[in-house]
Amino acid sequence: TILKNKQKVEIIKTGRAPCCDKENVKRGPWSPEEDAKLKEYIDKYGTGGNWIALPQKAGLRRCGKSCRLRWLNYLRPNIKHGEFSDEDDKVICSLYAKIGSRWSIIAAQLPGRTGNDIKNYWNTKLKKKLMPLVSSPQQIRPIHQTTCHSSISPLQANSSLVSSLYSSISPALSLATTAHKYTSSHFYPTSTATNFPGYETNIISTQSSSFLSTCSCSSGGEKLVSYLNDGVDEKQNSSKFSITNGSTNKYAEEKPSGKGCYEEENQLECSLEEIKQLISTTSIYNNYTNFFLDENRTE
DNA sequence: AACCTTCCCAACCGCCGTCAT
DNA sequence: TATGACGGCGGTTGGGAAGGT
Numbered sequence: 025t026i027l028k029n030k031q032k033v034e035i036i037k038t039g040r041a042p043c044c045d046k047e048n049v050k051r052g053p054w055s056p057e058e059d060a061k062l063k064e065y066i067d068k069y070g071t072g073g074n075w076i077a078l079p080q081k082a083g084l085r086r087c088g089k090s091c092r093l094r095w096l097n098y099l100r101p102n103i104k105h106g107e108f109s110d111e112d113d114k115v116i117c118s119l120y121a122k123i124g125s126r127w128s129i130i131a132a133q134l135p136g137r138t139g140n141d142i143k144n145y146w147n148t149k150l151k152k153k154l155m156p157l158v159s160s161p162q163q164i165r166p167i168h169q170t171t172c173h174s175s176i177s178p179l180q181a182n183s184s185l186v187s188s189l190y191s192s193i194s195p196a197l198s199l200a201t202t203a204h205k206y207t208s209s210h211f212y213p214t215s216t217a218t219n220f221p222g223y224e225t226n227i228i229s230t231q232s233s234s235f236l237s238t239c240s241c242s243s244g245g246e247k248l249v250s251y252l253n254d255g256v257d258e259k260q261n262s263s264k265f266s267i268t269n270g271s272t273n274k275y276a277e278e279k280p281s282g283k284g285c286y287e288e289e290n291q292l293e294c295s296l297e298e299i300k301q302l303i304s305t306t307s308i309y310n311n312y313t314n315f316f317l318d319e320n321r322t323e
Numbered sequence: 324a325a326c327c328t329t330c331c332c333a334a335c336c337g338c339c340g341t342c343a344t
Numbered sequence: 345t346a347t348g349a350c351g352g353c354g355g356t357t358g359g360g361a362a363g364g365t
Contacts, residue, residue, distance in 0.1 A: 052358095053333070076350065092351075093334070128353060143354075144332050330362075341351080 050085045104136030
């Protein structure tokens with residue numbers, strides 16, 4: 025009854041029926057038998073481009089979405105589970121600092137990893153690795169009040185990983201406090217490529233290198249600009265972000281929206297909003313967001 | 324040994340974009 | 345152009361495992 029009512033509410037609220045009859049599908053962990061069935065079916069027939077119909081055809085009492093998830097995150101060939109390397113960490117942190125929690129994009133840079141995997145890794149481990157980077161709220165101050173140097177704890181100097189992570193992520197922190205020169209988080213293609221060594225895909229010059237150099241501005245922050253920024257000079261800082269992955273990337277095709285983010289007069293407003301969003305979704309910063317969210321201080 | 328807390332990750336939920344009709 | 349179906353994604357949660365007291 026609860027489920028039925030929930031479905032009714034969903035239809036009323038969204039105008040959409042649920043993707044499956046939730047009463048008649050199995051939920052929870054997948055059994056080895058179910059895995060085998062799904063794998064066997066997809067190996068034989070492929071997904072057929074229709075996940076909703078797949079479970080019935082495969083003889084599974086599962087929601088199509090659940091099958092899709094199980095396949096993509098676990099059963100699909102070449103899935104890599106287990107330890108993330110330092111290099112993985114760097115890539116994840118750098119991209120997170122640049123694009124936020126776009127896990128699928130980040131996953132595209134790490135062959136064999138799934139977005140879910142990376143998301144979990146970030147939420148449970150990587151974030152904690154970075155926690156010592158911000159040892160006290162007082163250390164995060166707008167650049168005009170302090171320097172990037174002063175916000176680096178001694179701990180960082182002793183850990184190459186941590187310092188490289190810091191160099192990737194600190195610009196975002198600093199940016200959040202300065203809110204200038206930041207144009208937009210929207211991405212569109214440019215022709216300038218910055219490669220990640222060892223990865224098939226390219227990170228094309230980033231608008232968030234404006235993150236990086238904006239941070240580096242007044243405070244010797246150049247030292248903080250990591251491997252990621254190599255080869256991207258100041259002039260490119262206003263360029264935009266894109267990822268190519270052999271095929272067209274939908275995010276790369278995002279064009280300036282009609283929301284005014286690209287309109288000069290709204291630049292700062294939009295930046296502040298976007299910065300807030302980035303911060304508010306980044307729980308590593310959440311302990312300190314009260315500070316960041318104080319608009320008066322960012323002015 | 325028993326209990327409690329924290330960690331971890333697979334799975335779910337709901338929103339949004341795309342595409343076919 | 346409007347609408348519905350579906351896929352894709354990011355955020356959240358449930359529960360087992362591991363660690364601590």
